[in-house]
Amino acid sequence: MIVQRIGVSVSMLLRMMFRRRIIPILLLAIPAAFLLAVYWTTSERIMPFRLASVAEEVFLEASERNISLLFLAVASVGFLSSFLALNLIQREAAASHRLVLCGYHPLALLVSKLAVLAGCTALIALYVSVALLLFFTPEHLFLMMLGLFLAGLVYGSYGLLVGSLIRGELEGILFIVLLANIDAGWLQNPLFYAEAENQFIIRLLPAYFPSQAAIASAFSDHSIGSSVLASTLYALGFLAAAGVLYFIKMRKK
Amino acid sequence: MMLEVENITRSFGQKAVLKGISFRMEKGGVNGIVGENGSGKSTLLQIIVGALKADSGRVAVFGRLGYCPQEALVFSQLTVLEHFQYFAAAYGLPVRGEGEESWQAHRDQLLEHFQFGQYRRERVAYLSGGTRQKLNLCLALFHRPGLLVLDEPYNGFDWETYLRFWDYAERFRASGGSILVVTHLIADKERFERIYNLKNGILQ
Structure with missing residues (x-):
């Protein structure tokens, strides 16, 4: 019964999401806008940078443009996933609560939202990876795609958490933009990181491990196992917190 | 019996909205709860359907519930x-x-x-x-x-739909179903077996 309920809910959530025309438009336009902005504003100059998650002495060389393209690709996947997650959890929450009163378990609703989020994030990561291929050829395409997917998963889970915690849409978007901007859109830039004063703080932020996984697989042959594991744990942490809050929100007040 | 509500109380902050509400509904009954805006009708209904917790008291529903x-x-x-x-x-x-x-x-x-x-x-x-x-x-x-709990069910209905609603309600009642309607206005009192007035947190 619970599997059937999750299946129905996934199907309905997908219909609701993609019938709002703005969603597919944003999914296609935001990464394209980010990548084109980088392409038009950066040079082909070769820059050495430190691969933070491997070892202190490991420096890589890549063009300023390629580094920036990948860095903003991670940011765009993270931002879009968290926006989708917020939308999934906040939109028409009262109608979702009615479903719970009629018999849906909150967990079944949350799992279905997570499944839709994971599916959409995988599609965004695929689209952004293909778009990156127009500009450069990464060392390990599928591992880079995995890094992008993990960025989406971590930030998507963060979006679910924000949506469970905060009722207002505007406030939720502000929380997402604030963190995504500072973390994925600024501090995780490998060129900034190499010279940053307090790297410990940067390593604690949610986009650190996914960024490292994407960068290491795009520009080197270094293993990304620990980054993948840490990203997954980060996402699970956010998800656990979001699950508890969602459950509290959906039960009797 | 379809519904038993016993000594329900509920406050929001310092304001006591429900002060010991008790009533029961038999099979095939149509009951109404009226009251002014803000008298706590919807709060009572939400407690009955399980959307809201009562501070004290007990609600027992016998059979499937339909909530509008x-x-x-x-x-x-x-x-x-x-x-x-x-x-x-x-x-x-x-x-x-x-x-x-x-x-x-x-x-x-x-x-x-x-x-x-x-x-x-x-x-x-x-x-x-x-x-x-x-x-x-x-x-x-x-x-x-088996039990219908309806909060202002005919809001926005035209006259024909309103009559169709009562036509359906009559057939539902005749088949053994019970209906609890909460509204701020009751036009046809004869349709109800019993009408309660919720005033100052008490059913009269």
């Missing part, structure tokens, strides 16, 4: 038919394969009775307020509950 909230709580981007499928899954009705026809036949009867079958493939976003309210009501009916 005051505001049409539906999904704007889903069609009328998709709503029935989503809610069928919630009620634990079969949504694929065998057994599906039983509730679908009842759904089609409701669409016909309330005269909005022509909108079955329309998204809720494009429906009028009255048609949304019809859907809101039918989502509480199509799984054949």
